[in-house]
Amino acid sequence: MKTIIEPFKIKSVEPIRFTTKEERIQLIKNAGYNPFMLHADDVLIDLLTDSGTSAMSSKQWAGIMDGDESYAGSKSFYRFEAAVKKITDLNFIIPTHQGRAAEKILFSIVGGKGKFIPNNTHFDTTRANVEFTGAEAVDLLNETGKHPEIRADFKGNMDVKKLEEFINKVGKENIPLCMITVTNNSGGGQPVSMQNIKDVKAVCSKYNIPLFLDACRFAENAYFIKKREPGYSNKSVLEIAQEMFSYSDGATMSAKKDALVNIGGFLALNDADIAQQCRNLLIVTEGFPTYGGLAGRDLEAVAQGLEEVLDEHYLQYRIRSIEYLGEKLVASGIPIIEPPGGHAIYLDAKRFLPNIPPENFPGQSIVCELYIEGGIRAVEIGSVMFGKYDNDGKLIPPPMELVRLAIPRRVYTQSHIDYVFEILLEVFKKRNSLKGYKIVYEAPMLRHFTAQFEPMG
Numbered sequence: 001m002k003t004i005i006e007p008f009k010i011k012s013v014e015p016i017r018f019t020t021k022e023e024r025i026q027l028i029k030n031a032g033y034n035p036f037m038l039h040a041d042d043v044l045i046d047l048l049t050d051s052g053t054s055a056m057s058s059k060q061w062a063g064i065m066d067g068d069e070s071y072a073g074s075k076s077f078y079r080f081e082a083a084v085k086k087i088t089d090l091n092f093i094i095p096t097h098q099g100r101a102a103e104k105i106l107f108s109i110v111g112g113k114g115k116f117i118p119n120n121t122h123f124d125t126t127r128a129n130v131e132f133t134g135a136e137a138v139d140l141l142n143e144t145g146k147h148p149e150i151r152a153d154f155k156g157n158m159d160v161k162k163l164e165e166f167i168n169k170v171g172k173e174n175i176p177l178c179m180i181t182v183t184n185n186s187g188g189g190q191p192v193s194m195q196n197i198k199d200v201k202a203v204c205s206k207y208n209i210p211l212f213l214d215a216c217r218f219a220e221n222a223y224f225i226k227k228r229e230p231g232y233s234n235k236s237v238l239e240i241a242q243e244m245f246s247y248s249d250g251a252t253m254s255a256k257k258d259a260l261v262n263i264g265g266f267l268a269l270n271d272a273d274i275a276q277q278c279r280n281l282l283i284v285t286e287g288f289p290t291y292g293g294l295a296g297r298d299l300e301a302v303a304q305g306l307e308e309v310l311d312e313h314y315l316q317y318r319i320r321s322i323e324y325l326g327e328k329l330v331a332s333g334i335p336i337i338e339p340p341g342g343h344a345i346y347l348d349a350k351r352f353l354p355n356i357p358p359e360n361f362p363g364q365s366i367v368c369e370l371y372i373e374g375g376i377r378a379v380e381i382g383s384v385m386f387g388k389y390d391n392d393g394k395l396i397p398p399p400m401e402l403v404r405l406a407i408p409r410r411v412y413t414q415s416h417i418d419y420v421f422e423i424l425l426e427v428f429k430k431r432n433s434l435k436g437y438k439i440v441y442e443a444p445m446l447r448h449f450t451a452q453f454e455p456m457g
């Protein structure tokens with residue numbers, strides 16, 4: 001088998017800035033040991049997120065010049081709408097400035113106190129937008145998905161049995177919709193099988209509950225189905241994506257992921273009445289329904305990106321570049337969620353640093369050390385991001401303590417990834433000397449963005 005190469009050549013480059021280890025020790029301290037607070041210019045390889053960090057193609061940049069900035073009825077909107085409909089076949093396509101704006105609008109209409117939203121795993125903004133309305137966000141991930149060390153093909157699947165039990169427990173009238181996140185970002189970027197989507201749909205239909213996809217990484221999910229699920233190897237990724245959406249009644253999408261753009265999103269749905277209410281709210285919060293918080297040029301770039309992301313050479317390279325890093329880590333005994341997901345490597349901080357308890361944030365410790373050692377920025381997805389407190393102020397940790405190394409699309413080459421591996425190995429070798437952290441400031445919601453830390457001892 002030959003090397004799977006980057007299926008593009010580089011036309012425009014952006015220099016990255018080197019710093020010394022001494023500088024980085026000071027810089028991370030000044031940032032309150034929270035990499036979100038670093039200046040990006042002080043980061044060498046930025047794996048904080050794959051969101052909005054894609055490199056756009058020459059055709060997307062050409063689309064930027066070609067964007068129609070008409071306030072109403074822009075031709076770029078119609079190109080965007082056609083591109084989304086081609087994949088989703090949903091009736092009403094509502095552009096938003098990013099994914100969470102679509103979530104905010106949707107849940108403002110269907111959420112509220114006494115309501116419940118089941119999902120395989122809510123992403124943090126999705127959870128926050130559900131809870132902000134007073135509704136409850138419930139994660140019903142299958143058991144395999146909760147065990148980083150178990151290798152399975154579709155660890156993002158929802159537990160269908162639990163879903164039905166849950167519906168019977170709280171009452172179908174209190175569940176305005178059910179969601180599936182593809183791929184399951186908070187659970188390791190793990191894919192959801194077509195069979196699972198179908199099974200969830202069957203339960204939803206039985207109780208008359210609409211099914212929505214959180215579709216940020218739909219193309220990566222579709223590619224995993226093609227590679228792993230019997231019966232799909234001869235289908236195109238577009239056909240697979242179309243089938244995924246055929247079981248849905250709506251979708252929220254952050255175009256900042258699989259539409260290969262730096263900003264954008266949409267809400268798509270079939271229910272005319274809810275769509276009307278969403279559009280009314282859109283006008284108040286985002287903008288007129290044919291631009292919804294975006295410039296015409298952004299809509300062009302999304303439309304083009306939605307075509308490019310379904311190119312199978314691109315997806316082969318994309319999935320392989322994450323798997324490549326994963327293989328090196330596993331071979332060196334570094335614990336990760338296995339198999340690697342579609343957009344990121346997730347280190348298993350519990351097994352990486354067994355001596356640091358969740359109360360002292362093992363993931364945060366790794367994240368700080370990766371920066372100090374190699375100027376790499378990653379993000380903790382564990383007790384900092386999802387931890388809650390009980391009535392006595394004691395931490396209730398989430399099931400997993402993870403560190404995410406998200407790989408931006410079409411941005412870094414294999415040598416960047418090799419360097420990331422070398423730094424990870426350095427940090428792993430000195431894991432016994434790493435310290436835990438304590439929080440000295442936190443915001444009431446989404447605290448991980450702005451929390452300040454101090455090292456223990």
Ligand code: F0G
Nearest residue numbers: 049051098099100123125185216254256
């Ligand atoms: N849903 C999922 C599964 C996501 O991963 C994200 C964003 C959103 C919704 C919200 O979209 O950022 O456009 O408002 N995830 C980014 C990340 C931030 O780093 O994983 P947004």
